[in-house]
Each structure stands twice: as structure tokens, then as C-alpha cells.
Amino acid sequence: MLSPLIDRLRATTLRTRLAVWNAAVVVALMGVTLLSVRFAARAVLYADADAELRGAAREVALAIQELEGDEPRILATLRRKAAGHEERGWFLQLLTPDGMTIWRSDHCPEDVLNYPPTDVERMETVRQVGHYRYVSTRVDRLEDEPLLVRVGTYTTGLDEGLAGLMWLLTAVALLLTAITPLAAWWLAGRATKPLAAILRSAAQLSPTRLGDRLPVRGSRDELDVLAQTINGLLDSVAKHVDRQEQFVADAAHELRGPLAALQSSMEVALARDPAATAGLESVPDMLEAARHLSKVANDLLTLAESGQEPTPADNVVVDLVTIAHQTVAMFSGVAEEQGLALVVSAAAPAAVRGDPIDLRRLTSNLLDNALRFTPSGGSVRVSIVSGVNAAVMTVSDSGSGIAARDLDRVFDRFFKSDPSRTHGGGRRSSGLGLAICRSIVEASGGTIAIESRLGQGTTVTVRLPLAAGHRMGAPADAFSRRPPAPQPASR
Amino acid sequence: MQVAIVEDDPIIAKAVSTAVSDAGHECRWIPDGVAASDDSLIASDLVILDLMLPGADGLSVLKAARSRGVRTPVIVLTARSLVSEKLQAFEAGADDYLVKPFAMDELLARIEAVHRRAADKPAMTLAAGPLQLSLANRRATLAGRPIELTPTEFNILELLMRFNGQVVTRKMLCEHVWGFDWDGPTNVIEVHLNRLRGKLDKGREGSLVRTVRGRGYALALD
Numbered sequence: 001m002l003s004p005l006i007d008r009l010r011a012t013t014l015r016t017r018l019a020v021w022n023a024a025v026v027v028a029l030m031g032v033t034l035l036s037v038r039f040a041a042r043a044v045l046y047a048d049a050d051a052e053l054r055g056a057a058r059e060v061a062l063a064i065q066e067l068e069g070d071e072p073r074i075l076a077t078l079r080r081k082a083a084g085h086e087e088r089g090w091f092l093q094l095l096t097p098d099g100m101t102i103w104r105s106d107h108c109p110e111d112v113l114n115y116p117p118t119d120v121e122r123m124e125t126v127r128q129v130g131h132y133r134y135v136s137t138r139v140d141r142l143e144d145e146p147l148l149v150r151v152g153t154y155t156t157g158l159d160e161g162l163a164g165l166m167w168l169l170t171a172v173a174l175l176l177t178a179i180t181p182l183a184a185w186w187l188a189g190r191a192t193k194p195l196a197a198i199l200r201s202a203a204q205l206s207p208t209r210l211g212d213r214l215p216v217r218g219s220r221d222e223l224d225v226l227a228q229t230i231n232g233l234l235d236s237v238a239k240h241v242d243r244q245e246q247f248v249a250d251a252a253h254e255l256r257g258p259l260a261a262l263q264s265s266m267e268v269a270l271a272r273d274p275a276a277t278a279g280l281e282s283v284p285d286m287l288e289a290a291r292h293l294s295k296v297a298n299d300l301l302t303l304a305e306s307g308q309e310p311t312p313a314d315n316v317v318v319d320l321v322t323i324a325h326q327t328v329a330m331f332s333g334v335a336e337e338q339g340l341a342l343v344v345s346a347a348a349p350a351a352v353r354g355d356p357i358d359l360r361r362l363t364s365n366l367l368d369n370a371l372r373f374t375p376s377g378g379s380v381r382v383s384i385v386s387g388v389n390a391a392v393m394t395v396s397d398s399g400s401g402i403a404a405r406d407l408d409r410v411f412d413r414f415f416k417s418d419p420s421r422t423h424g425g426g427r428r429s430s431g432l433g434l435a436i437c438r439s440i441v442e443a444s445g446g447t448i449a450i451e452s453r454l455g456q457g458t459t460v461t462v463r464l465p466l467a468a469g470h471r472m473g474a475p476a477d478a479f480s481r482r483p484p485a486p487q488p489a490s491r
Numbered sequence: 492m493q494v495a496i497v498e499d500d501p502i503i504a505k506a507v508s509t510a511v512s513d514a515g516h517e518c519r520w521i522p523d524g525v526a527a528s529d530d531s532l533i534a535s536d537l538v539i540l541d542l543m544l545p546g547a548d549g550l551s552v553l554k555a556a557r558s559r560g561v562r563t564p565v566i567v568l569t570a571r572s573l574v575s576e577k578l579q580a581f582e583a584g585a586d587d588y589l590v591k592p593f594a595m596d597e598l599l600a601r602i603e604a605v606h607r608r609a610a611d612k613p614a615m616t617l618a619a620g621p622l623q624l625s626l627a628n629r630r631a632t633l634a635g636r637p638i639e640l641t642p643t644e645f646n647i648l649e650l651l652m653r654f655n656g657q658v659v660t661r662k663m664l665c666e667h668v669w670g671f672d673w674d675g676p677t678n679v680i681e682v683h684l685n686r687l688r689g690k691l692d693k694g695r696e697g698s699l700v701r702t703v704r705g706r707g708y709a710l711a712l713d
Binding site for chain 2: 257264267357
């Protein structure tokens with residue numbers, strides 16, 4: 001019966017569990033305390049009462065022994081004692097060991113009178129009969145058989161006092177039981193607050209921002225140790241990723257020299273004398289392969305570089321809408337030729353921060369993909385909407401779509417979809433286009449997502465943080481950093 | 492023209508020398524930075540300079556030459572492609588910058604361009620065979636008759652005419668027309684080039700614009 005509850009507790013937050021356990025322990029301890037107090041109070045009260053009764057019984061026994069043989073004086077003493085104790089609610093009985101009452105005080109209850117003596121051989125016994133309690137003391141006599149003196153009292157008062165105390169204690173306990181979970185919840189909240197802060201910071205961590213670290217509060221407690229441990233892990237992960245990226249960049253870089261040698265020698269051989277390559281008809285194909293290799297090496301380098309922290313020179317404020325229009329202008333001819341509608345919709349400029357060349361590469365790669373996978377008569381739409389914090393650019397096509405099982409992998413390096421579904425012509429792609437897109441978007445602190453339905457089309461959504469409050473630089477300026485295009489004089 | 496190539500890779504040096512010689516220039520190979528730092532720079536009309544060289548690195552060779560007052564045009568040819576590295580090269584006194592691997596046609600075109608820019612100023616009118624371009628009002632005429640061109644087509648024709656007799660690569664056209672050398676799978680130039688052909692080649696047997704397989708495009712005026 002408890003197990004579903006326990007299961008549910010396991011599923012809840014650490015704070016709830018801490019609070020529940022705290023409250024449960026406090027309530028249990030309170031219950032135990034309450035029972036102990038009741039037991040102890042009762043024991044103390046009864047021991048006190050017994051001691052007084054015992055004293056009184058001994059006094060009577062001593063008097064009887066002293067006055068042995070003098071009946072009238074004994075009775076007078078008994079009467080006097082009884083009258084003395086009357087107002088305290090005590091009663092007195094003198095009886096023979098076989099239960100015959102010799103004398104009794106006025107208020108001695110019938111229950112006690114008729115109760116037969118037990119343990120007569122013992123000097124003193126204490127007995128509880130219903131609401132009455134008495135001490136029975138044996139009075140040994142020199143010439144006669146022993147007698148028993150019973151001095152008793154009503155325990156109703158005692159019990160009522162005890163019950164009152166218990167009521168009070170129970171009321172306090174109930175109040176505490178009501179307060180305890182709240183206090184426990186509050187305390188657990190305080191205890192887990194730094195943990196919640198760590199969790200919030202940890203949720204911000206991302207593979208694209210490997211420079212971020214969890215805050216260490218300097219309190220040197222377990223949570224600080226946890227944060228430091230995670231930070232240490234992040235350090236080594238960042239170092240590892242850096243090494244990997246550096247390796248890719250170095251490898252791509254190293255490939256460039258030999259590729260340049262290969263490509264330029266073949267180009268010269270082809271250009272110089274086509275006859276010289278007689279018997280080597282495959283040279284153009286080899287050249288094409290060398291160019292493809294160069295393209296892969298270049299894209300790998302682009303990928304490795306775009307994953308690094310942008311330098312200030314590459315991080316300017318640009319209008320995403322202008323970038324989109326420039327890119328659409330570049331592809332509009334191809335779209336017309338393929339019989340595709342290519343439209344941009346944007347209501348207002350969207351100032352984002354990034355490398356303008358990278359942003360053009362991003363939009364070009366996305367448009368190129370959309371156009372290549374959309375059959376004639378279809379459409380490709382670019383829309384840019386500025387939200388409160390982010391500019392959202394979507395590139396959607398009515399193309400062949402991507403199978404759900406491939407959707408997770410399209411941003412992976414070297415992922416290539418089924419080439420039979422492309423519609424435009426064109427060369428082989430390097431398989432790095434969308435990986436570069438993701439890298440560019442993430443370098444600008446944005447996100448990229450893709451949705452697709454087979455046969456219905458694909459939508460890529462890019463979210464880039466808005467560069468609010470920044471002067472809008474003309475994107476054209478950013479291109480002037482490039483080496484000038486060749487501009488020779490006329491002949 | 493006397494061209495010097497400072498390059499430690501003998502295969503690239505040989506390919507460039509051959510191509511430059513075939514283009515009608517003399518070419519000299521300097522295999523390291525130390526040899527390049529003496530007067531070979533002054534002796535040449537144009538220098539193709541690699542940056543990573545044994546001996547002394549290309550940038551310091553260039554800086555030293557410029558500080559001595561050497562004004563010979565220099566094209567940097569290197570595998571380094573970061574914008575910051577390009578900027579450094581231009582600050583050191585480079586006239587142009589080309590990243591390896593490169594198309595030989597582009598290197599040849601840049602050699603011509605840099606050499607002519609060093610000699611005189613670009614004119615406002617371009618002429619090649621029956622074609623005339625007025626850069627001031629962006630009008631084109633073919634054998635005296637005006638032809639209507641879109642801005643993209645005009646820019647493509649302009650580059651082809653500037654490099655009349657040479658091959659213009661797709662990358663050069665892309666950079667000239669859209670200011671961005673996107674190297675993706677789709678040939679964004681071809682569509683516009685075909686339309687340009689349609690306008691230029693009306694009532695003509697062959698085409699005025701020739702496709703050079705695997706290299707690019709060139710004017711065919713003969």
C-alpha cells in the first residue's frame with residue numbers, strides 16, 4: 001500500500017523529498033516524546049501518591065501496635081486519623097487477613113471493602129481497584145493475629161490532571177505537526193537553493209559555449225565542490241574539443257599545399273597542350289576530383305574556424321534582411337530557370353551580430369539546399385521576423401522533404417541525403433554545408449532547427465539574438481575587408 | 492614581363508612557371524626566403540610570394556623590401572586563409588592575395604590585373620571586338636547596336652571583357668558580381684551567362700562567350 005507513495009516520492013524533487021522526510025521524522029519523534037511524557041508523568045504522580053499513602057498507613061500501623069489491647073483508644077485514634085484525611089479524599093479500613101472488616105471510615109468505597117486481601121505474607125502491597133488506589137500494610141501484633149490497614153484514595157483527580165496535561169500536549173503536538181511540513185519545506189528550500197542555482201547555470205551550458213563555467217560561491221561546502229568538479233570536467237572537455245578542432249584545422253591546412261600542387265600541375269598540363277595528355281583522358285576527371293578535395297578541405301577549415309570564438313573584426317552588427325536579399329539575388333536566376341518561385345518576406349530590418357561573410361554563407365547554403373531539393377513548379381520562401389530578443393529566419397520549400405530518420409543527422413558533418421532526389425544540376429556537395437550552417441549559427445549564439453515532411457517540403461528555422469541598441473552598419477562595408485577583386489585597365 | 496615566384500614547393504613553382512611562361516612572360520623561381528630578401532624583388536616586374544618559407548618568412552621579406560622602398564607589385568599565394576592573415580599581408584604591402592589551392596586561370600588573371608593597375612588607371616570604356624561597354628552609364632553595344640542587359644549580365648560581361656583573351660573562373664565572376672565567392676554545389680553564374688549569350692549571339696553562328704571545361708569562361712571574338 002505504501003509502495004506507490006514511495007514511488008511517487010522518488011519521482012518528485014529533492015526539495016519535496018527532503019521536506020517530507022524531515023516532517024515525518026519530526027512528527028514521529030514528537031509521538032514518541034508524547035507517549036514518554038505521559039508514561040513518566042503518570043509514574044511520578046502515582047509514586048508520589050503511593051509514598052503519602054504508605055506513610056499514612058505506617059503511622060496507623062504504628063499506633064495500633066503501640067496501643068495493643070486498648071480497643072477504645074485504637075478506635076479513637078483511627079477515627080481521628082480518618083477525620084484528618086477525610087478532606088484529602090482518603091479512606092481507611094482495618095481488616096483481618098481473611099477479609100473481615102473491623103473498622104472503616106465513612107467514605108470507604110464498597111469496591112475496596114469487598115476486595116479480598118492478597119499477598120498477606122508481604123509487609124506492604126499497593127493495589128488499584130477501579131478508580132481507587134490503596135496501600136495495605138500488615139500490622140503484626142504481639143498476642144493476636146496480624147491485622148491489615150488499608151489507606152486509599154480516589155485516583156480520578158490524578159487521572160483527570162494527567163488527561164488535562166495530555167490534552168494540552170496533544171494540542172501542542174498537533175499544532176507542531178501542522179507547522180512542521182511547512183518549516184521542513186522552507187528549510188529544504190533553503191538547503192537546495194544553491195543547488196537550484198547550480199542547476200540553472202548548468203542548464204545554460206552548451207557544447208557551443210565551452211567557455212562558460214558554473215559559479216563557485218566560495219562557501220567551500222559540498223555544492224562548491226560539486227560546481228568545481230563539474231567545472232574541472234568542462235575544462236578538460238573544452239581542451240579536448242579544442243584539440244579536436246585544431247587537429248581538423250591543421251589537417252585541412254596541411255592538405256592545401258599538396259592539393260594546390262596537384263591541381264595547378266594538372267591545370268597547366270591541360271591548358272598547355274591538350275595533345276600532351278593524349279592517352280590521359282582521365283586528367284579532367286582527376287582535376288575535378290582534386291577540386292572536390294580542395295572544396296572539402298576548404299569547408300573543413302571553414303567549419304573549424306567558425307566554431308572558434310569570433311574575433312572582434314568578424315563580429316559586427318549586420319542586417320539579416322539585407323543579407324537575405326543579397327543571397328536571394330544570387331540565386332534568383334537559378335530559381336527562375338528551374339521554374340521555382342523564390343520570395344523573401346521581411347517587414348523590418350533585423351540587426352544581428354556576426355561575421356557578414358559567414359551569414360551570407362549560411363543563407364547561401366540554406367537556399368542552395370532548398371532549391372536543389374525542390375522540383376519545378378514549387379516554391380522557396382525566406383521569411384525574417386524580429387521578435388523581442390531574436391530574429392527568426394525561416395527558409396521553407398515545397399520540395400521532396402527529408403525522411404524522419406535522416407532529420408537528426410542532416411547537421412552532421414559529411415551527411416549526404418539521397419542524391420536521386422535533387423532537382424537542380426550542380427556539382428557534388430562537400431557534405432559539410434549544413435554542418436557549417438549550424439556552426440555559424442551557434443557561433444552567433446543562435447539556434448538552427450529543421451522540420452520536414454516527405455513529399456511536402458522542408459523548413460529550416462534559424463534564430464539569432466538581436467543586437468539591440470547597436471548602430472546598423474551597412475553590410476556592404478563589411479565586404480571591403482576582402483582583397484579587392486581584379487580590376488585591370490582596358491586594353 | 493619578368494615574374495618571380497618565391498615558393499618552396501617545387502611542384503607548385505614548376506606549374507606556375509610553366510603557366511606564366513605560356514602566358515608570354517619570363518618566370519624565375521626563388522625557392523626560399525633568404526634568396527628572396529636580396530635584390531631579386533627589385534629585378535622583377537611582379538613577385539608571387541608564398542608566406543611559409545624556409546629561411547625567412549614571406550611577411551618579413553615583404554616588409555623589409557617595402558621599407559627599402561621597393562615598389563614591385565606582390566601577389567601573396569598561401570594556404571593561410573584567415574581574414575586577419577590577409578589583413579596582415581595587405582598591411583605589410585601586398586597588392587593581392589590568393590589562397591591555395593587556387594585556379595591557375597585566376598592567378599594569371601590577377602597577375603595581369605595587378606601589373607596593369609600598377610601601370611595606369613582603368614578607363615571608363617571597355618572595348619573588345621564588336622563589343623563596347625560604357626562603365627559611366629552602364630550601356631552595352633554590339634556592333635554599334637545597343638543591347639539591353641540586366642545589372643548581373645552587365646557585370647559578367649564587364650569582367651569577361653576586362654580579361655579578354657583569358658579564362659575567367661566561376662569564383663572570380665561570383666566575387667565580382669555578388670561580392671562573395673560562394674563555392675556551393677549550385678552554379679549560380681551559369682544561368683545569367685546563358686541569358687547573356689542569348690542576347691549577344693542573336694543571328695550568330697557560334698557564341699561570343701566560350702565555356703572552357705573545368706576552368707571557366709572566356710570571350711571568343713575570332
